[in-house]
Amino acid sequence: MxxxxxxxxxxxxxxxxxxxxxxxxxxxxxxxxxxxxxxxxxxxxxxxxxxxxxxxxxxxxxxxxxxxxxxxxxxxxxxxxxxxxxxxxxxxxxxxxxxxxxxxxxxxxxxxxxxxxxxxxxxxxxxxxxxxxxxGMAGDAFSExxxxxxxxxxxxxxxxxxxxxxxxxxxxxxxxxxxxxxxxxxxxxxxxxxxxxxxxxxxxxxxxxxxxxxxxxxxxxxxxxxxxxxxxxxxxxxxxxxxxxxxNPKEDLVLADFPTMQGKIPKAVPTPVPKTIKSMEAKPDRQKSDPTPSPLPTPTPVDTSPNVMEIDFASLAEGEKDNTTRTLHEYFASVTPTNKNKYTGMFQGYNLIMLTAEGFSP
Structure with missing residues (x-):
């Protein structure tokens, strides 16, 4: 201080x-x-x-x-x-x-x-x-x-x-x-x-x-x-x-306090998922007449590898001439990816539509 x-x-x-x-x-x-x-x-x-x-x-x-x-x-x-x-x-x-x-x-x-x-x-x-x-929207503002x-x-x-x-x-x-x-x-x-x-x-x-x-x-x-x-x-x-x-609306995009790309994009390395273990068949107990309870199924491990798209943003940035687009490529190339979780891919194959109600959105 x-x-x-x-x-x-x-x-x-x-x-x-x-x-x-x-x-x-x-x-x-x-x-x-x-x-x-x-x-x-x-x-x-x-x-x-x-x-x-x-x-x-x-x-x-x-x-x-x-x-x-x-x-x-x-x-x-x-x-x-x-x-x-x-x-x-x-x-x-x-x-x-x-x-x-x-x-x-x-x-x-x-x-x-x-x-x-x-x-x-x-x-x-x-x-x-x-x-x-x-x-240009002033007329709508006064009317509404x-x-x-x-x-x-x-x-x-x-x-x-x-x-x-x-x-x-x-x-x-x-x-x-x-x-x-x-x-x-x-x-x-x-x-x-x-x-x-x-x-x-x-x-x-x-x-x-x-x-x-x-x-x-x-x-x-x-x-x-x-x-x-x-x-x-x-x-x-x-x-x-x-x-x-x-x-003069044409201006370069500036990402405040964000470093430019410092290296290559980490490759996605999926977490190895073990093969499903076959359920063991209950063998008759020669000494006991009570049947052996069947074992619980083995849960499938969650894939927690980095969630990275297969896009080479670094090479895209090198070949891009537009400053705004190049800045975005550099940003995506340098950002640290998050890991996958149990919700990743939940809506795969679905058409997901998100609505924002202006009156209820603070």
Whole structure:
């Protein structure tokens, strides 16, 4: 335990030093190319960046409390991801003249609040987060679960109002503080570099909890479990990953924490079954007149040899070009086979049909 604590402490120290280096580099670049003497230019960056970042952090924390009634130490990732995302949105709302930028701020803020509100209602009804990859079934969901959705909206009115709070805040800020003027190309380029630096820092921070199964690192890079992704990485990051996977669905299959094939498949060696012993015929007892009882039949031994199919997955993996299929071949080649038991082959020769009733399946 002491060694693990020291390693964790070193990891946090390294992360803090790396973060300090990134922030110092970003500050130096910003000072070099940005005119800090102009208050309007400062406000034109600080206000949008602070608003979008604060909005994302607020919505992530509120939604966590509404769904899970608590937050844990991994809430740090939704908060950290809010900074590069907020800076990116600030960059987008500085591309055009002030009137268009203000409209973009309204549209972006309303869209963010809408996504969080949809996730709240969807999770209340289905106990999972909404995925854009299943958007084709949205019509069926509204037609079959319309009454449940209406009930969920009624029961979560207060939560929906809390999630819409950034809209009146934006109205006040646009009236009193935001200029939303167009930025120069050089300034926008500096903001783009800042987005990359902040995002890189957050990706490094994913290693705090390791690379194991369903860790924040694994959920971001490999495993597609949206419920855990929304809880550990945040709704904004989950939505971004969901849309990117919708646009580019072709991905290699990754088996979390499973070793690649390390040897040949063990050959099935059936357990030798002894020949049935012939029943001994009762011989007449010359001394006793009582007949000798017949012996009990010898039970047939159970075959407990490895239950392995006669398929050479190793050679199939070597000749396979598709990454997903090859990964599956390697998995089947490396997995340890189970042994046969008395139930093996029970349904041989039968047509076995298994039904899963959705309403009764947890």
């Amino acid at each position: 002491g060694g693990e604590g020291k390693r964790d402490g070193k990891g946090f120290d390294l992360l803090r030093l790396r973060g300090k280096e990134y922030l110092e580099k970003a500050r130096d670049i910003l000072k070099k190319y940005w005119d800090y003497s102009d208050q309007e230019k400062r406000n034109n960056l600080i206000y949008p960046f602070g608003f979008f970042t604060g909005t994302l952090i607020y919505l992530e924390v509120i939604l966590h409390l509404l769904i899970y009634q608590r937050v844990d130490n991994k809430i740090i990732y939704p908060i950290l991801f809010a900074f590069p995302f907020g800076l990116l949105l600030a960059l987008l709302t500085g591309l055009f003249r002030a009137a268009i930028n203000k409209v973009m701020m309204w549209v972006i803020t309303a869209l963010i609040c809408l996504i969080f509100g949809i996730q709240l209602i969807y999770f209340y009804v289905f106990k999972v987060y909404f995925s854009f990859q299943s958007i 679960f319309g009454s449940d959705i209406a009930t969920a909206v009624r029961h979560n009115i207060s939560g929906l109002l809390l999630l819409c709070l950034p809209l009146p805040v934006l109205a006040i800020l646009l009236k009193d503080g935001f200029s939303c003027s167009k930025r120069k190309l050089k300034e926008q380029g500096i903001l783009g570099i800042g987005v990359l630096l902040l995002h890189s820092l957050v990706l490094i921070a994913l290693l705090i909890f390791g690379r194991g199964d369903y860790s924040p690192y694994d959920l971001y890079h490999h495993t597609k479990v949206y419920d855990l992704c929304g809880k550990q990485l945040g709704i904004a990051t989950m939505t971004r990953l969901d849309i990117s996977r919708l646009i």
